[in-house]
Amino acid sequence: MTRRLSHALAEARTAGRPLLNGWMMTPEPAVLEALAAHDWDCLTLDLQHGQIDPTQARTLARTAAGLDLPLLARPAWNDMAQISRLLDDGFEGIICPMVNSAADARQLARAVHYAPSGERSYGPVRARAAYGADYWKESSDNLLVLAMIETREALEALPDILAVDGISGVYVGPADLSLTMIGQPTGEPTNPEVVAAVDRIRETAQAAGGFAAVHNLTPDHASKMAAKGWDMVTGPSDIALLSGASAAAVKQIRG
Amino acid sequence: MTRRLSHALAEARTAGRPLLNGWMMTPEPAVLEALAAHDWDCLTLDLQHGQIDPTQARTLARTAAGLDLPLLARPAWNDMAQISRLLDDGFEGIICPMVNSAADARQLARAVHYAPSGERSYGPVRARAAYGADYWKESSDNLLVLAMIETREALEALPDILAVDGISGVYVGPADLSLTMIGQPTGEPTNPEVVAAVDRIRETAQAAGGFAAVHNLTPDHASKMAAKGWDMVTGPSDIALLSGASAAAVKQIRG
Amino acid sequence: MTRRLSHALAEARTAGRPLLNGWMMTPEPAVLEALAAHDWDCLTLDLQHGQIDPTQARTLARTAAGLDLPLLARPAWNDMAQISRLLDDGFEGIICPMVNSAADARQLARAVHYAPSGERSYGPVRARAAYGADYWKESSDNLLVLAMIETREALEALPDILAVDGISGVYVGPADLSLTMIGQPTGEPTNPEVVAAVDRIRETAQAAGGFAAVHNLTPDHASKMAAKGWDMVTGPSDIALLSGASAAAVKQIRG
């Protein structure tokens, strides 16, 4: 993990464009190697709905280090033990699911920061090897800690969540948000109420000086979100890319 | 492996079209599940240049069985032990690399057939469970045994190779064939000498009553080969599909 | 996972007999393949006291899909992240350990149902592939959600547990129940107080319209429980079957 996420962030900021984030559902290093050949700023490993467990995430972190590609992780839950392990392995971006309250956000902040800001336990074996002996001192400065806003409850608590020290900003999960708002898990919402809510999350976060990121299923939607001014847009997952290409290839060959 | 390769073959023949074969380089079951959602007639697991080892091939065979998708395998080499293991695990199609002589073809035939036709050792645990107690009796009738023709030497020996009992036909590897013919590893050859050789392999094989299959890198080339009358055309590999889609997505989102 | 657990349940009900449930302690797909050759209605993977972790459970789910055998899982704990992952992978039956109170039962219900009934997060990759795009709409209708009753505390809270929306019924763990009631972990209790308690659980559950299932160690005990009217009886685990057969074989050969 020679390339730090903060470098990628700085580059994107300088260029005045959002961070372009890829998304991995599978634990296969060859898939990561294939994605790394293109110009993603970073990739997120999905340990929640993807099929990656923490041990596989470490193998992928090792693979990414050889490809100068910064990795984020979405842990399976707002769980201190799992988040701690991801950080020890050198992940510098955490997209935490289901942060529905300031209390949830404080728990997340405690997990990612060392004392006195938080309660992270010391022992960052891979991170120290990758980032140097002073890693512990500067780790907090380099973390991107995103609270997933994906329920009605979270929407209401948004200002409180953003006010929690140690949280960088928010990551919108439109499918769960739609599900809780209108009873439909729509990955790229068109319902006006949901669309408005998603916009409002971005505005609120950025107004509070926070980072605003959003999940997408298609390049088209990701482009639109980039144009709207999100700080990070996620592109289609590895599986979505593969499925789309497979469907198109079969169609073309069958004629 | 509830669906047998012979059923897929029969269907394609009845429909007057070639078998449409997908190609897997990675050992990840989720990749297979993604490909299985589309209308590939079968998939080949590549144990030679792909990253699949025999133990992983078994896991993929179990996955494919739940998706009614017949699998073939390209073993790493014309190796009795590895081919035997693949057959025991229920693979019914073998695409054997580097069959350069009738002697190579006879070795392959010995590996895939039980006595008296061959020397396969008895013990087909998964195959018997999948295909029934009489598997050993009818296994030879259901095998697709393809000799890869991918060197000058093989080109010259082609009639002898096709004359070997127990070989179903040929599978052309254009990259190695180009490399040995014109010193360039071209996956979809345009050099007239190589193109002519590839055509001649198909004609010779089919004239001898054999099955003729060909490797491709793109849907476009696969379509052309289908139109030429090949019995099986391979589409882009999982990694090629993913890479193409990843490149296109990044391009579109970056605008 | 082409065969749904609800089909197996419906068949057993129509036939007027309990569901016959096998029990796997080991993560080995070949063991599952061996069990699948016999007439178990379904199998439960034990992630608590068995040696199966969630990644291995997914591999077994893929194997079972090819064998038309519905799977349940006993998660290691009443843990939202692990239960969510099992459901995403297509498991439709959850046998949750140590449900000792209505609060425990509500936590379980929240984990397994989507909003508005619960708080399950959306992203059912394998489940959607296996059961169709409408999976999220009908998933709750097809789940078998069983609360393990295995402590004195749970016995007392039984009516409250059964009254929780989103719980299908109960699964009795006699060993832990005996341990907490009489200080002995007896898998097939003979102590009258424990036997009476086990009977009472079944009667209470069924009287409340709930599903009543019970763990057993031997075919003999399972038969007796079936005769008593349990809705599901578990047979000997894979390891118990193997151990019994191994002991008998050695004895017979040694003479």
Place this chain on the structure above:
Amino acid sequence: MTRRLSHALAEARTAGRPLLNGWMMTPEPAVLEALAAHDWDCLTLDLQHGQIDPTQARTLARTAAGLDLPLLARPAWNDMAQISRLLDDGFEGIICPMVNSAADARQLARAVHYAPSGERSYGPVRARAAYGADYWKESSDNLLVLAMIETREALEALPDILAVDGISGVYVGPADLSLTMIGQPTGEPTNPEVVAAVDRIRETAQAAGGFAAVHNLTPDHASKMAAKGWDMVTGPSDIALLSGASAAAVKQIRG
């Protein structure tokens, strides 16, 4: 795990010396085999900051059983499900991170003991095979349950923690203790305040009849701690041993 931890403890006590504990960060059985050739009384597998997951811990437990080497484990967290699994697999020593209060200590005690002392669920497959059918009866007598004292908060709660039934004693994590006390994660503290605190933990624990163990990074420091009267001293981790030897070898060969 033929050799029980209690035997190693008894031997060390009889000899009037502390238990010499090795420390494994990697999940590789060959590393354990290499360490087992020397005279460590026991080894601890680190599931918190090391790279060992519970499934790998089981494989290491099987390896250690063939080497007559008792194993302890440091779970990733004070987590009932993970601790339960480690105990079921035959681990008899638990070094639990971040026990900061009597409540934390009670939670730990509940996880490791069967009723009526605790709430451990019954099903010790490997432990019963290793230690006999009466394992459940005597398991509590043979457990070494150590609460990690590694924060200011824990220091203050120390007498309360030591008063909790079912806890054997304490294990000092100097790096986290230093971090929370003086803002520096020093593995072998020299700061007088921290040194005094570490000494006080030992004295308080032993005065209360408890077991006192301490983490070290170097043989030198471990020797000093042994001389001070700690009941168990940990030596350099596998990775520390390897790194030191690698650095020395390169230096010597390069001349």
Place this chain on the structure above:
Amino acid sequence: MTRRLSHALAEARTAGRPLLNGWMMTPEPAVLEALAAHDWDCLTLDLQHGQIDPTQARTLARTAAGLDLPLLARPAWNDMAQISRLLDDGFEGIICPMVNSAADARQLARAVHYAPSGERSYGPVRARAAYGADYWKESSDNLLVLAMIETREALEALPDILAVDGISGVYVGPADLSLTMIGQPTGEPTNPEVVAAVDRIRETAQAAGGFAAVHNLTPDHASKMAAKGWDMVTGPSDIALLSGASAAAVKQIRG
């Protein structure tokens, strides 16, 4: 691997009974642990028709070492590299498939013995750790090297095979032998010609001072072979034991 195969052999000889050999098809250590609870003298791991690869065989060797159970291996083929690896890992019994000629037997002998008797390469990491620094000197004295006699060709070459230095004896594979003799792969032959051939193999081997072992599928057949005077009889495989018990349990519970 504290218990050596030669100890088990010596015990059986002293007791005037054949070695009772179990047979593992699956790579699961828990299965080995279950079998080890009964009185098998040794177990053979099947790398040919079983589902065990060399890396898994090493894990099983580590497991068996903790259970004082000597292991043999059937390699996938008469292959120097694989046999060498098994020996380095401490296996002391090799059951080599398809030894059909004296040349095959000499190749096997070269693989298992160090110079000057053979060509085994030096580097027995686990074996040296298990058996001591002098392992290389005495390894040949402790090996049980069995040539599988399982074709007509092998039958004819039997005296020549037995005359090869460095081969301990023979192991009869009745299924392949039947297949090549009468065109039927019968695991426990009843055809008089095959039965006579099997008997003759034992008599010829023992008359030549060699060790005679035979594969069986059922305890009943194994008993009969024991009574006939075979030096080692194999019992039902793990999968056969499990399947039999599973079928019986389902039948009994269904009533």
Place this chain on the structure above:
Amino acid sequence: MTRRLSHALAEARTAGRPLLNGWMMTPEPAVLEALAAHDWDCLTLDLQHGQIDPTQARTLARTAAGLDLPLLARPAWNDMAQISRLLDDGFEGIICPMVNSAADARQLARAVHYAPSGERSYGPVRARAAYGADYWKESSDNLLVLAMIETREALEALPDILAVDGISGVYVGPADLSLTMIGQPTGEPTNPEVVAAVDRIRETAQAAGGFAAVHNLTPDHASKMAAKGWDMVTGPSDIALLSGASAAAVKQIRG
């Protein structure tokens, strides 16, 4: 694998010192990460007597790529399929065991070079990604292909082996050489005949313009060999380093 072996070689040559080669027996990436912190020019993965299989070697290659550490591999045997796979995965150094004749050397050369020099099959997925689209053209220029000289027979054939096109030089395996010469497997020989033979191999190889490398067990011996003018000296293996440090630590702590 961003850093190429040829760069490391060029650097060492310029500095007028031998290449300093580490040696890995275990498949654990954390071990590789620990070694990479020191100044080894390259590491060799041992697939013959070490415990690394080809799939694990690929994982280690991915890890090394992130650490700018070139890797070599010792395959299990002079086997085309395995060597091909290692090269496809980006290994640029092959230390081939038991090259005892010019025929063995020619087989090795055929395996590592593309036509027209050899018969390597085209499909270098990782190598092409790491080294660029022209990899196939320049791969032969960057390979270090070493024939292990480790028997009397090889000694005699040395000039013929060195004369084979496509072989870079020799790697001496002193243990096997001693075993075949004087009946003792001595890793760092003192027997004058063996010492003389080892010297002669270096002189003969270098006189023929070949590369001369030698295996060592200790830093001391490696230093001596470096002083003698070997082109590459191997240091103690990971396991040797660990074992030495573990023994020393225990001794020091026990006092």
